[in-house]
Amino acid sequence: MFRLGPLELQSNLFLSPLAGYTNLPFRLVIREVGGVDLCTTDLVNARSLLEENRKALKLIETNERDRPLAVQLFGSVPEEMHDAAVDLERRGIASVDINMGCPVRKVCRVGGGSAMMTEHAKTAALVKGMVEAVKIPVTAKMRLGWDDDNITAPDLARALEDAGVAAIFVHGRTREQGFSGTVNLAGIRKVVAAVKHIPIIGNGDVTTPEAAKMMFDETGCAGVSVGRGAFYNPWIFQQTRHLLATGELQPEPRFEERIRVMCRHLDLMVEVFTEEHGCRMFRKVAPWYSKRFGPVNEFNKKVVAISSRAEFHDVLERYLRWRQQFCDGDGHLLPRYAPPPMVASFMQDPASAQRSSIPVPRGPVEVW
Numbered sequence: 548m549f550r551l552g553p554l555e556l557q558s559n560l561f562l563s564p565l566a567g568y569t570n571l572p573f574r575l576v577i578r579e580v581g582g583v584d585l586c587t588t589d590l591v592n593a594r595s596l597l598e599e600n601r602k603a604l605k606l607i608e609t610n611e612r613d614r615p616l617a618v619q620l621f622g623s624v625p626e627e628m629h630d631a632a633v634d635l636e637r638r639g640i641a642s643v644d645i646n647m648g649c650p651v652r653k654v655c656r657v658g659g660g661s662a663m664m665t666e667h668a669k670t671a672a673l674v675k676g677m678v679e680a681v682k683i684p685v686t687a688k689m690r691l692g693w694d695d696d697n698i699t700a701p702d703l704a705r706a707l708e709d710a711g712v713a714a715i716f717v718h719g720r721t722r723e724q725g726f727s728g729t730v731n732l733a734g735i736r737k738v739v740a741a742v743k744h745i746p747i748i749g750n751g752d753v754t755t756p757e758a759a760k761m762m763f764d765e766t767g768c769a770g771v772s773v774g775r776g777a778f779y780n781p782w783i784f785q786q787t788r789h790l791l792a793t794g795e796l797q798p799e800p801r802f803e804e805r806i807r808v809m810c811r812h813l814d815l816m817v818e819v820f821t822e823e824h825g826c827r828m829f830r831k832v833a834p835w836y837s838k839r840f841g842p843v844n845e846f847n848k849k850v851v852a853i854s855s856r857a858e859f860h861d862v863l864e865r866y867l868r869w870r871q872q873f874c875d876g877d878g879h880l881l882p883r884y885a886p887p888p889m890v891a892s893f894m895q896d897p898a899s900a901q902r903s904s905i906p907v908p909r910g911p912v913e914v915w
């Protein structure tokens with residue numbers, strides 16, 4: 548269905564790395580809901596991995612239900628990136644992705660992330676060293692360029708294709724843009740046109756199956772990668788597969804299904820991170836699910852204080868009772884309380900796109 552170098556994938560839809568979120572529990576939830584095949588970790592510092600730093604090893608924690616898995620590396624020292632790729636192959640990781648899109652100062656200052664987009668020859672040499680060291684595919688993830696005056700992604704993509712990358716993921720914004728403005732589909736199309744044969748995977752603001760389809764149609768990309776859209780809607784991958792295969796748009800998942808998947812997510816967080824830590828981490832995850840619940844104040848206020856699974860279920864029970872006042876006799880949310888449909892930035896006029904942009908989660912990576 549989708550060839551990534553030597554890897555045969557069952558889907559041309561991908562989960563984008565989201566530092567702080569794309570951990571093992573989230574990936575397992577996404578895989579259980581379906582429609583995706585290759586998922587990726589958060590970005591991992593190559594040197595920390597080689598030093599077997601505890602946090603780096605936790606970031607690449609995986610299990611047999613989390614296959615195939617890509618690990619995203621960042622770093623700018625060729626020897627470290629080379630050795631880290633070899634180490635990941637030895638650990639049975641299916642694919643290595645290189646971060647060239649991160650705009651965070653800490654990462655760029657040392658020549659990693661978006662800074663790699665400014666020095667093509669150096670970046671291509673680093674990539675070539677990695678490609679030659681492993682049999683697994685090496686991919687790169689980039690933005691369109693540093694700023695509007697430096698749209699370097701097409702040239703860099705061509706150089707990286709020559710260096711042997713198996714695919715390129717492109718977030719259709721510049722580093723300067725951060726997360727503002729709309730995703731530039733024409734920019735992604737230029738990257739598609741620049742390479743000879745490797746797949747280009749488009750990314751940015753895909754929150755609905757229609758938006759994924761539009762990204763395919765308008766850019767000619769071979770795959771689409773979804774980040775924040777998968778927070779709101781872990782069903783987006785299977786809904787998109789369905790839309791692409793049949794032309795039919797499935798209804799949004801029912802409220803009960805959203806609750807079921809949210810609870811499953813918490814169980815997996817507890818399994819992987821222990822009860823207290825897993826629940827604390829879930830404080831920032833639950834509000835993403837609840838964005839599509841309708842009236843939700845009561846839930847959001849309380850869920851940010853949970854420390855145990857019992858506390859979470861108590862908050863949920865109380866919320867379900869409170870929510871009844873917004874429902875009809877059968878327990879379905881009255882249409883006037885339903886959240887408005889989601890529309891991707893590039894499917895709106897620019898003014899409203901800016902007003903209704905997807906929130907960027909709070910945390911140390913808020914300038915991603």
Ligand SMILES: Cc1cc2nc3c(=O)[nH]c(=O)nc-3n(C[C@H](O)[C@H](O)[C@H](O)COP(=O)(O)O)c2cc1C
Pocket residue numbers: 563564565566567588589590619646647648649688718750751752753772773774775776905907908912915
């Ligand atoms: C909280 C957060 C963390 C991110 N972490 C990473 C990361 O570790 N590596 C990376 O290449 N991109 C990272 N990104 C960028 C996303 O992978 C993606 O390119 C971007 O969010 C646009 O796609 P989306 O609109 O589907 O989320 C991050 C974005 C956010 C919001």
